[in-house]
Amino acid sequence: MDGQRDMRGTIQEKIMRNAQRPLAGVIDSHCHLDFKHFNRDREAVIENARRAGVVRMINSGVDYSTNSKSLELAKSYEFISATLGFSPNSIDGKKDPEIQMLLDQIEENASQAVGIGEAGLDYYHTKDAPTRERQAEIFKRVIAIAESFGLPLVIHSRDAEQPALDMVKHLEKVVFHCYSGTLPTMREAQDRGFYISLATNVCRSGHHQILAKNVSLDHLLVETDSPFLSPRKGRNEPANVLDAVRLIARIKGLEPQDVAAQTAANTKRIYNIH
Template sequence: MDLQVIDSHCHLDFPKFNKDREETIQRALNAGVEQVLNSGVDPKTNLSTLKLAQKHDHIHATLGCSPHLSPKANNEQIKNMLDFIEDHVTEIAGIGETGLDYHYFTSEAERNRQIEVFKQFIELADRYNKPLVIHGREAEDIALGLSGHLDKVVFHCYSGSLETMRSIVDAGHIISVPTLVCFSEHHQEIAKGVPLEHMLLETDSPYLSPRKGRNEPAFVLDSLPWISKLKGIEQKDIASTTRKNTIKVFGL
């Protein structure tokens, strides 16, 4: 069964791929991953993501600022990131990943700083009508409250509540299901509940592997039999619809 899919979120520029990056990219193509979205999280990876997308026609860049970085970054550093993204805005498919992470950041000051920075990236996405790729952890409802007015919002690697998931869908936004669905009961519940028209697939590689060791874009296909079983929908229809959804939201 030849299925064509898109990995809507990964980090092929990360050091874990330094030894075999080109082979990994080729393996994904051979497996049926026809396009890939690579996501920057800080100044260094925004640059390396952009270079990767410039080298490969089927790899598209989204540039952002991880909420892990924003509590530590000063205003000048944030401005430099925003300026860099703005300088390259015509070359990218989206803004992000960016957002809120309340799991690792528990103080009010850290969380307020995350919100302050997140708002600037929301404004940038709004100004250029680019989809916003959100990293939300234990703050998905707050992230939705801040960004829900945008036309195109993708909650990458969604791990929040089913209630907030329904609010995201009701607002017309997108839930990206990671390869965690192969072994996480919570993500299986999410996949079961998300309407297919609001779903993307992703690996978030090199993280969250459904196999032993490092994850990679080729493994995005591992999700298909699981989602097929959960939703009672054929794998080819899941592959086809999530592919169309990704093309539409990111304008590929």
């Protein structure tokens, strides 16, 4: 019994040491630093991430305005890259000319982006069939842009992971942003060489912890989706991606720095960045 207590104490001490140890070379593979939530202290948030060990951030656009702001951030900071997207939650109320303008913006600026998206399907917020069909029609057009430029597609697929996967099986470069789907769909995506990005909500979700346990480290990215999905109270920010790295490492029985290094390498590979 004393030996078992000693062993448990040793394991707990190691976990605590790893939780406190600085990490280096971490990448937040999906955030929204351009959102209004950061208007008061954006520069400080970025600097806080850098001090924490985050070496790069991928800022994802969701509509015309955020695409423009993402490009501006990428021009202002050499360690921020942009993806240009059309979120399914940005479709409501848009007429055909406005939709075409956004798609044209993505296409015209694709050479300045490291990926296309986020884009996809959202069955959580959208219940009616006509709107879901419209999401799919626009998603097809975004898929075509990603394919034509040979850029990775960043998928938003809330409660629609399998339908989204079914639409992109012909692609080679795909990231399932903030993956929340089933294990079988995740495994199918992995088998196709696609990447699974887990967000900081892994720190407070049993389902996401099961995903973390089962995802292949070679296909894993980490993200904050900040300002959303904070592992703590209040607004999320890129520095908090370290919380996800440490917990995933604990779940997998790995060193946090090894998870940080591998997820960073995966991010660089899929987005062709250095």
